[in-house]
Amino acid sequence: MRQRHTHAQRRSSVARRDLPFRVAIRGRRQHNQGVKIAVCVKQIPDPANPGRLDADGKTLARDEKLILDESDSYGVEMALQLAEAAGGEVVLVSMSPTGEVGGIRTALAMGADAAVIISDDALAGSDALGTAKVLAAALRRTQPDLILTATESTDGYTGTVPAQIAELLSLPSVTFAKSVEVGSDGLLVRRQAEYGYDEVACPLPAVVSVTAGVVEPRYPSFRGIMAAKSKPTEMLTLAGLGLEPSEVGWTGARQRIIDVSPVPERGGGEICEDDGTGHERIVALLEELKVL
Amino acid sequence: MNTEAQLSHAARSGATLSPSPHDFLGIDSLLSEEELLLRSTVRRYVEERILPHVADWYEQGTLPAREIASDLGRLGLLGMQLSGFGCADSSATAYGLACLELEAGDSGVRSFMSVQGALAMFPIWAYGSDEQRERWLAQMATGEAIGCFALTEPDSGSDPASMRTTARRDGSDWLLNGTKLWITNGSVADVAVVWAQSEDGVRGFLVPAGTPGFAASDIPRKLSLRASVTSELSLVNVRLPADAALPGVAGMRGPLSCLTEARFGIAFGAVGAARTCYETALQYSGERNQFGGPISRFQLTQQKLVEMMIGVQRGMLLALHLAKLKDAGRISPAQVSFGKLDNVRMALEAARSARSVLGANGITLDYPIMRHMNNLETVITYEGTHEIHTLVLGQALTKQSAFG
Numbered sequence: 001m002r003q004r005h006t007h008a009q010r011r012s013s014v015a016r017r018d019l020p021f022r023v024a025i026r027g028r029r030q031h032n033q034g035v036k037i038a039v040c041v042k043q044i045p046d047p048a049n050p051g052r053l054d055a056d057g058k059t060l061a062r063d064e065k066l067i068l069d070e071s072d073s074y075g076v077e078m079a080l081q082l083a084e085a086a087g088g089e090v091v092l093v094s095m096s097p098t099g100e101v102g103g104i105r106t107a108l109a110m111g112a113d114a115a116v117i118i119s120d121d122a123l124a125g126s127d128a129l130g131t132a133k134v135l136a137a138a139l140r141r142t143q144p145d146l147i148l149t150a151t152e153s154t155d156g157y158t159g160t161v162p163a164q165i166a167e168l169l170s171l172p173s174v175t176f177a178k179s180v181e182v183g184s185d186g187l188l189v190r191r192q193a194e195y196g197y198d199e200v201a202c203p204l205p206a207v208v209s210v211t212a213g214v215v216e217p218r219y220p221s222f223r224g225i226m227a228a229k230s231k232p233t234e235m236l237t238l239a240g241l242g243l244e245p246s247e248v249g250w251t252g253a254r255q256r257i258i259d260v261s262p263v264p265e266r267g268g269g270e271i272c273e274d275d276g277t278g279h280e281r282i283v284a285l286l287e288e289l290k291v292l
Numbered sequence: 293m294n295t296e297a298q299l300s301h302a303a304r305s306g307a308t309l310s311p312s313p314h315d316f317l318g319i320d321s322l323l324s325e326e327e328l329l330l331r332s333t334v335r336r337y338v339e340e341r342i343l344p345h346v347a348d349w350y351e352q353g354t355l356p357a358r359e360i361a362s363d364l365g366r367l368g369l370l371g372m373q374l375s376g377f378g379c380a381d382s383s384a385t386a387y388g389l390a391c392l393e394l395e396a397g398d399s400g401v402r403s404f405m406s407v408q409g410a411l412a413m414f415p416i417w418a419y420g421s422d423e424q425r426e427r428w429l430a431q432m433a434t435g436e437a438i439g440c441f442a443l444t445e446p447d448s449g450s451d452p453a454s455m456r457t458t459a460r461r462d463g464s465d466w467l468l469n470g471t472k473l474w475i476t477n478g479s480v481a482d483v484a485v486v487w488a489q490s491e492d493g494v495r496g497f498l499v500p501a502g503t504p505g506f507a508a509s510d511i512p513r514k515l516s517l518r519a520s521v522t523s524e525l526s527l528v529n530v531r532l533p534a535d536a537a538l539p540g541v542a543g544m545r546g547p548l549s550c551l552t553e554a555r556f557g558i559a560f561g562a563v564g565a566a567r568t569c570y571e572t573a574l575q576y577s578g579e580r581n582q583f584g585g586p587i588s589r590f591q592l593t594q595q596k597l598v599e600m601m602i603g604v605q606r607g608m609l610l611a612l613h614l615a616k617l618k619d620a621g622r623i624s625p626a627q628v629s630f631g632k633l634d635n636v637r638m639a640l641e642a643a644r645s646a647r648s649v650l651g652a653n654g655i656t657l658d659y660p661i662m663r664h665m666n667n668l669e670t671v672i673t674y675e676g677t678h679e680i681h682t683l684v685l686g687q688a689l690t691k692q693s694a695f696g
Binding site: 219 | 330336365368369386390470
C-alpha cells in the first residue's frame with residue numbers, strides 16, 4: 001500500500017511477505033556488521049557509438065568493449081552512500097554472457113567491495129525474465145539486506161527486471177526511488193511520481209529501483225581504479241547457481257523477437273520564410289507541441 | 293569527442309584496413325586496463341565539469357581554484373606520482389595520461405595539477421623533513437591545501453641562478469627578501485615553495501600564506517592561460533623559523549629537479565591540447581560546407597588534418613616512450629627536454645593549423661582552438677623556454693654549453 005502526497009509526508013508501508021531470507025537489519029547493526037547492499041548492474045555497448053546488430057539481426061552486438069550502464073551508476077552511488085553512512089558493504093551482481101568485466105571494474109573502482117558475475121554461453125539471448133531468474137538466483141546466494149537496481153537498462157529498456165527479481169524472491173518491490181533511508185526497522189523510500197513523491201516504508205530485505213539522476217555518481221578515484229582489480233570477484237556459471245540452461249537464453253526466453261527495423265528517418269522539418277509574421281508561426285508551433 | 297569504446301575498438305582493429313581517425317596507429321593497445329579507465333574517467337570529468345565552464349572562466353580571467361583542487365584531489369590526481377601521505381604511487385604513464393586529459397580541456401587546469409603535484413608537493417616529498425611532509429602532503433593530495441612554486445623573478449627567468457631573492461640567517465631564523473613573478477596558484481596557495489639564495493647556495497623554503505611580509509597579487513591583463521591564477525609574490529623581511537627550509541637539498545639541483553618532473557607532464561599535456569584542436573578541426577571540416585560540399589574534401593584541408601593527426605600520434609608515442617624510461621628510472625633531463633620541446637611545438641602548430649580550418653569561427657570562445665593556441669604560447673615558454681630546451685639538447689649533442 002502506498003499513499004501519494006505532494007507536500008505532507010505521510011507514511012505508508014509495504015506488507016512483509018513470506019521472505020525466503022530474513023536478515024533483520026537491526027540485528028546486523030547490533031553486531032556491527034553493517035548493511036549488505038547488492039546492486040544489480042549491467043554492462044552495455046557504449047551508447048555514444050552507433051549500435052550494431054548481431055549476425056542474426058535480432059539483438060544488439062555486444063562483442064566490443066562494454067561499459068557500465070550509466071543508469072546503474074546511480075544505484076551504485078546510492079549504495080555506496082548508504083554503506084558509508086550505516087557501515088556495511090556493497091556487492092555488485094551482474095550477468096555477463098561474454099565474461100566481459102570492464103564495466104563492472106568501473107563500479108568496483110567507484111568503491112563497491114565485491115562482485116558476483118554470472119557468465120555462461122547459455123545466457124545469450126536471455127529475455128528480461130530469464131535475466132531476472134539468473135540475478136535472483138545469484139542474489140539468493142549473496143543474501144543482501146537490500147537490493148538496488150536501475151529502473152531500466154539503457155540498451156534494453158524493458159524496465160521489468162527489478163519487479164521480476166522481487167517477485168522471484170518474494171520480496172517487497174519499490175520502484176523509481178529518489179531517496180532511500182535505511183532505518184532500524186526497515187527502509188524509507190521516497191518514490192518519484194508525476195504528482196510529487198510517495199513515501200513508502202518497507203521491511204528489509206527489499207528490491208528498490210533507483211531513478212536515474214537522483215544522486216551524483218562519483219568519479220572513480222585513481223586509487224579506486226588501481227584497487228578494483230584485486231577486489232573479490234566471483235565468477236559463476238548456471239550450474240553453479242543450480243539453474244538449467246533451458247530456463248534462460250534463447251531456449252528459455254518467452255519473448256520472441258520477430259523483426260528489428262531501423263527507426264524511420266526524420267523528415268526535413270518545416271522551413272518557414274519570415275515575412276514579418278514568423279514569430280506567430282513559432283508561437284503556434286510551440287502551442288501545437290503543448291510547450292506553451 | 294570520441295569515447296573509450298571507439299578508442300578501444302580502434303585499438304583492436306589496428307591491424308585492419310581502416311584505422312580510426314582517433315587512434316590511427318592503434319596506440320591505445322599499449323595502455324593497460326587501469327590506464328584506459330583512468331583516462332576515460334579524467335576525460336569524463338573534463339567533459340562534464342570543465343568544458344561547460346572553461347570558456348566563461350577564460351573570458352572572465354578566473355579559475356575556481358578551490359573547487360578544482362578538491363575535484364582533482366577526489367580523483368586522486370594531486371601528487372599521484374608520489375608515494376605515501378595519501379599519494380597513489382602511480383606509474384609515469386598514468387600520471388602523464390591524467391595531464392593529457394586535463395590539458396585536452398585547458399592548459400590552465402593541467403598547470404594547476406602540475407604546480408600542485410610536481411612543483412609544490414614533489415620538493416616537499418623529496419627534500420622536506422618528516423615534519424614538513426606530515427604537515428603538508430596529505431592535505432595537498434586531497435586538494436584541501438594548495439601549493440605554489442616560486443623560482444622565477446622579474447629579472448631572472450631562463451637564468452634562475454641569477455635570482456636576487458635572498459635568505460639570510462638571523463639568529464636561528466631565516467629572513468627572506470625578494471620578488472617572484474609568474475607564479476601559478478600564487479595568490480590562492482596555502483603554502484609557497486620559495487627558492488632563495490643563501491650562504492649555502494639556493495635553498496627552498498616553505499612559506500605559509502599569511503606570514504607577515506609575504507604578499508601575493510595577481511597579474512592582470514593576460515591574454516594566455518586566462519583560466520589560471522598567475523601571481524607576483526613579494527617577500528619583505530619575511531621571518532621564518534629554522535625548520536622552514538627544505539633540509540634535503542641545496543643548490544640549483546633542487547628547483548631544476550622539480551621542473552624536470554613538471555616538464556614530463558607537459559610532454560603528455562601538450563598532446564591533449566593538440567588532440568582537441570585536431571578533433572575539432574576534423575569534425576568541423578566535415579560539417580562546414582563551401583562551394584557546394586564539406587571543406588574536408590579539399591586537398592589543402594586534408595593536408596592540414598593529416599599533419600595534425602600525425603603530430604598527435606607521434607607526440608603520443610614520444611610521451612609514452614618517455615614514461616617507460618621514467619618508470620625504469622633511466623630518463624635524463626635532456627630526454628624530458630626533447631619531449632617538452634617537440635610536443636609543445638607540435639601542439640602549437642596543430643592549434644594554428646586547426647584555427648585556419650575553422651576560419652573565423654576559430655577565433656571565438658565557442659570553439660576551443662584559439663583558447664588552446666593562446667595557452668600554448670605560454671606553455672612553449674614556461675618550464676624552460678623552447679630556446680633553452682633547444683640549447684639543453686645542443687649541449688647534450690656537442691658537450692658544449694651555448695648558454696651561461
